[in-house]
Amino acid sequence: MKYALTRLAQAVVILIVVTFLTFWMQTLLPGNPCIVATGGLTSDELVAKCEVDLKVGENVFVRYADWGTNFISGDLGESYVNGRTVWDDLKQRFPPTGFLFLYSQVVALGVAVPGGIWAAYMAGRKAKRNIPTWLPFAIVGGIVAVSIALGTSVFTLILLAIFATVVIQTLRGGAAQDQLVSASAFFLLSVPVVVLAIVGQWLFAIRWNLYDLSGYTPPSEGLFDHVKSLWLPSVVIGLSLSPVYLRLLRADMIQNLQQDFVNVAKAKGMPPSTILLRHVLRPSTLTLLTVAGLNVAQLVNGAVIVEVLYDVDGMGSYLVSKFLGREFIVVQTLVALIATIFVLANLAVDLFYGVVDPRVRVERSKG
C-alpha cells in the first residue's frame, strides 16, 4: 500500500512537471498566442474569446493553474480556428485509435508469444538433421539463378529466397529454429514503421487489393466491415511492436528454463507444453507487462504515422493536422494528454506486478 502511494505521488509529480514544461514552452512563443497559434485565420471575436479564456497577459503560473484545473475537469479547450471544442473532436477521434491500439497489441502478442516460446524452447538444442552450411546458400543461389533465367520479378525472388531459408532452417531443427526466429525478430526490429506501412500499403492495398484505404468503419456498421477497415494498420503497428516483446520474452524464458523447478517438473514427467506454459511463461509475464507499458510510447509513434498514411481519422492524425495547422495551444493540450495516458499506463503496470507475482508483494511489504 505504501509502495502504491509512493508510485502514485511520483507519477503525479512527473505529470505536473511535464504538463508545466509543455505549457511554459508554448507560452514562450513571441506575440499574442491567440493570433500566433491560429496564423491569423480566425475572426476577431474568436481571438477576443481566446484571450479571455487563456488569461493572456497574466503570469505563466496563473495561466498554468487555470489550464490545469480545466484539464483535470475535462475541459480541454477549443480550437480557435473553427470554434469546435477539443473534447468534441476527441470523442469522435478516440474509437479508431482505441481499436487500433487494441488490435495491434493482439497482433503483436499473437506473433511474439508463440515465437518467443518456440525460440526459447529450441535454443541450445542440438540440430535434428545435419545440413552443411553451404547447402542453403547453394539452394538460394540456385533459386536466384533460375528466377533470373525465367525473368520473374525481384519481389517473387525475395519471397522464394525467404521461403527456402525458412524450410531449410525448419528441417535443421533445434537451435537453427531459434536462430531463424531471432534473426527474423532482429530484421523486423530494424524496419522503420514508415517503411513497413508503405510496403504494406503497396502490397495489400494496391498490388493485391485486399485493403481499402477508405478510412475507419465503426463496429456498429457491421463487425466484418469494421475489422476490414482496420486490419492492415493494426498488423503494421503490431508487427513493428512484436520483436520487442519476442526478444525479451525469449531471453527471459531461457533464464527460467534453467531453473531448478523446471528440472523437477521434467523429472516428475510433466509434458513439455505444460512446463512451458505453466512454469516458464507465467513468471515471464512480468517482463512482458513492463515492456507492454513502455511500448505504449512506441504504439503512439506508430499510430501517428500509420493513421496519417492510411487515412484513419484517429487521434494521431488529429494531432498531426493540428500540428500542420500550427494550432499550438491544441497541440500542447494533446501532448499533455498523451503524456498523461503514458504515465498512467506505466503506473498501472507497476501496480499490477503485485497482483501477478506474489514474490513482488512480499518484497514490497518488506521495504
Next chain:
Amino acid sequence: MTAISRSDGTTGAGDHLVIPDGGVPAGPKRRKGELGYRLAVGWLVLVIFVCFFGDWLWFVKDPGTLNASSGIKSGPSGDHWMGTDALTRDMFARVVSGGRESLMIGGIATAIGMVVGGLLGLVAGYFRGWVDSLISAATTIIFAVPALVLVLFVAALRANSGGQSRTSLIGALSILAIPPITRIVRASSLQWSEREFVQAARVIGAKNGRILFRTVLPNVVPALVSFAFLALGITIVVEAGLAAIGGSIPEDTWGKIINEGRGTLDLQNAPHIAMAPSLVLFLTVLALNWVGDSLVRKLDIREALL
C-alpha cells in the same frame, strides 16, 4: 527501485531491462555473425561515402537536373538506377542527396546527444546523491512523452516563424537522443566509479574532474559508442517518420522522398519513388542496429537498454 532480484542475481523488471541475450548467444553463429558484421560495416561505409562525396562521383547525377528524354516517373533502368521522379529528375541522385541530409541531421543530433548525455550520465554515475536524482528525474520526465510527439512538439514550437528549419529539427532530435544515452552511460559510470583504480586516484588526491576524464570516461566510452549506433538509427527513423507525415524540413531527406511517392497513384504506377528510399533507409537502419548490437555483445555491455 522497482527492480526485482531473481535467484541468479539479475534484475528482471522495473528500471532496468535486461538485454535480450540470456546466456545463450542470440542470432547467427559466431562465424556468420562476423560476416554479417562486416557486411553491415561495409554498407555503412558505402552509404556514408556515396552520400557525402556524391557530388564528385561520376555515377551520381545532379539531383536537380531534368532529364526530359527519360520520361516522367520512368522505372529503374541502366541510365537511371532508381528511375526518375515526377519532374524527370534522377531518383538515385535524389536518394543520395536525401541521404546526406538524413545522415547529417541524425548524425549531428546523435553527436549532441552523446556529448550532453555522456556528460550528464558520467556525472550522475560518479557523484550519485542529489546530482544523480536530479538527472535521473529529468530523463524520466522526457521519457514520459512519446518520441515522435516530443519531436513534433519541440520542432513545431521552434519552427513557429516560417518553415521548419534544420537547426530546430536537429535540436528536437537531440532532446530525443539525450535521455537514453544518459541512462546507458550512467549505469556504466556507476559501475566503473566503484573500481579500485578510481578509488586509488581519489586517495592520491586527484581532483574530481581529472578522475572523471582520465579514469572513468575512457572505460565508459565503449558503452557510449556502441549505443551511439543504435541512437543514430533511432534518430534517422524518427526524422523519416516526421518527414513522412509532412512535418520535416523542406530539403530532401529519405523520409521526404517516401512521403512524395506514397500517393495511391504513384504506388500503383511508379512504386520505385517510395520504395527506393525505403529500401536504402531500411538497409541503413539494419546495418546500424547490427553494428550496435554486435558491439554491445562483443564488449559485453549489460546495462539498461530501452
